[in-house]
Amino acid sequence: MSLLLKNVSHQNKITDILIDNGRFSKISPQQQPLDAEIIDCRNKAILPAFYNLHSHAGMSIFRGLSDDKELFSWLNQDIWPREAKLTPDMIHLATKFSILEMIKTGTVFFLDMYFEQQEILKAAQEMGVRTISALTGLDLFDPNKTKTEIEKIEKYISCPDHDERCAKGLMIHAVYSVSEELIRYIVKRSQEEGYYLTLHASETAKEVEDCLKTHGCTPIEYLDQLGALGPKTIVAHAVHLSDEDIALLARKKVPLCTNPVSNYKLASGLFMLQKLQKSGCILTLGTDSMASNNNLSMLEEMKLCALSAKIQSGDATAGNAEDIFNMATINGAQAVGLDAGIIAEGKLADCILVDLNNHFLIPNYNLISNMVYSADSSCIDTVICNGRILMQSHHVNGEEEIISEIKKLSDYFRN
């Protein structure tokens, strides 16, 4: 089954684009296949969709429950007691709701870390997006917990694989919450299975200070000593880095995922975007969860990422729109091994169609600048993932039901 995007604006030219078997097969095809489904794309431009490299999709049920609090009281008083009540069904629903918001805001992939990873894979499969669902290892240095975590990891690894869009992965929660034994185990098993690995590191100044006291080195150095760093390890946050950390991350080709909104909301610190770019680090973008953001819009994340780079460096030329847009698209896709993130023949057919009559995109001197600095979700009309339409005219199939169910579930968590 093929899909023909008719009269679409692509790099400021009007053309047709043919999608076949989940890939862009031809830009400006001479002929149009008889069986192609045709989408009228007049006054719409095609752009790559977004790849969200750090999320906890199951937390959508906690949006707005607790804000403007210090990290540890937020976790201890409000989040953890409620997380203890989450059932697999609830996580499945909360993840579908997160995916709905991702689709509405143009995202087709999320690197997720939460409980009940099978539910997350199932939700992504049902909604038609891509995911890597990473099982989070977290033992709090308790040897009994290390054991049960290892059992959980093995159980997850032994589960049957899902479709080509939805893959399993592993996560090291953080150096302050996972024992050396468990870190080494997770690293070894990810490598053996060919999984992507992800982790939180150097998110707060305190984390770095504590690690220096305990291990005599930074979290990045410690993770490197345990073999955790490489091109298949996505390091989330990476706010507080030494020059040596930066050189190490660049040399080992470790993709970094910055989550500016979350880092601001929890007052964690400013990502050194310009410095990291100059050092040759691979930079990607993520939203973190709805509980610390409070939405999953990569549009908002791009804008703050650009703005934050300028204020952090004191240089208005830092964090230019094109670089930031690439972080949210092609850099993210490549970091997780997807042959996507760009509208070109042969690439995976992940894209969005934006409405060129939407006020936020007018004037249209520079569409990428408009996407980074001006657009909101109202600009995104259509979302396509793997050649399949997930949203058209702002509507996602089944959205009313998801919304009705999540509203009911939120009543349960209200108090």
Place this chain on the structure above:
Amino acid sequence: MSLLLKNVSHQNKITDILIDNGRFSKISPQQQPLDAEIIDCRNKAILPAFYNLHSHAGMSIFRGLSDDKELFSWLNQDIWPREAKLTPDMIHLATKFSILEMIKTGTVFFLDMYFEQQEILKAAQEMGVRTISALTGLDLFDPNKTKTEIEKIEKYISCPDHDERCAKGLMIHAVYSVSEELIRYIVKRSQEEGYYLTLHASETAKEVEDCLKTHGCTPIEYLDQLGALGPKTIVAHAVHLSDEDIALLARKKVPLCTNPVSNYKLASGLFMLQKLQKSGCILTLGTDSMASNNNLSMLEEMKLCALSAKIQSGDATAGNAEDIFNMATINGAQAVGLDAGIIAEGKLADCILVDLNNHFLIPNYNLISNMVYSADSSCIDTVICNGRILMQSHHVNGEEEIISEIKKLSDYFRN
């Protein structure tokens, strides 16, 4: 003519609200007037609309034309040469387009400063919003220009007044661009006419340094010496303030308008929100222009204002959602003398209706938190100003024509 908002969610209760003669006349009326126009507000919540205390609406034609540049090269190379080509008709259209975006994002008032103030008043009147259109005094210390600026001011003052929603005002561009003579003149004439006065001050570190060199005091102290500070003077930016500046601004009850997105985009600096709150300063919010933002969404401005307060103070409890929402609503309204900014009997009927089925507003544990941290324009269904509906079901009368004309005009400025 009265308007009845039927079954609207107000402070978590479902009620009816009656609007008469531009004001909220009754919350939960016993009877409904026979001639009232009825709006079905099921699944919608009423909230105050936004008051944008700093804009240059005529600059909408420059959105996305030039980004990621240092302030002075941005002005000299890209903006000023094009501004020289603007005609009154163009400014009229560009302002209508800005107002369209304000309405789409829930704003009903803007304190504006640009050229051709009469066109701005006319545009606001046609679109149904409120404005104070301030004539900007800017003589660059050239005595000939001082004279022509004074003539312009007198001409503007002598123009007939517009309707009750649209008022004239004056502006001092900045201490680095306006002579002492002209500043004193503008202050005197504003006071005589009972106008609101506005100005840019302490936007960049350089401005403060230069002022210390030239005048031996800070811009705030210098403006105070010239009699410019008081409760009818809105100081925009106010980023780089000394402790003495802050005490002075609090004592004189000077409303400050922070423009976080613009301050970030131009790398100007971080507004000291928490410190200013503690000092008792009056705080309001503005977007600045589309050329340095690049949109006029007070939703985005609120979010960055809250996030920036946290990162600036290193305290995640700073900039809490309710305070920030008040800055964008009641504080802004009160700062410009409007009996509005809150949904209460007797107040001016300015409000928005938000869609409680929009995913960004779900779960709805805390609507104000959702508005500050999660919502985008897709949440705003209806906008009412002075009891008149400006937008319903996301549609503004005449929007297609404005968009079609502004697209044409942008072709003229493309090169």
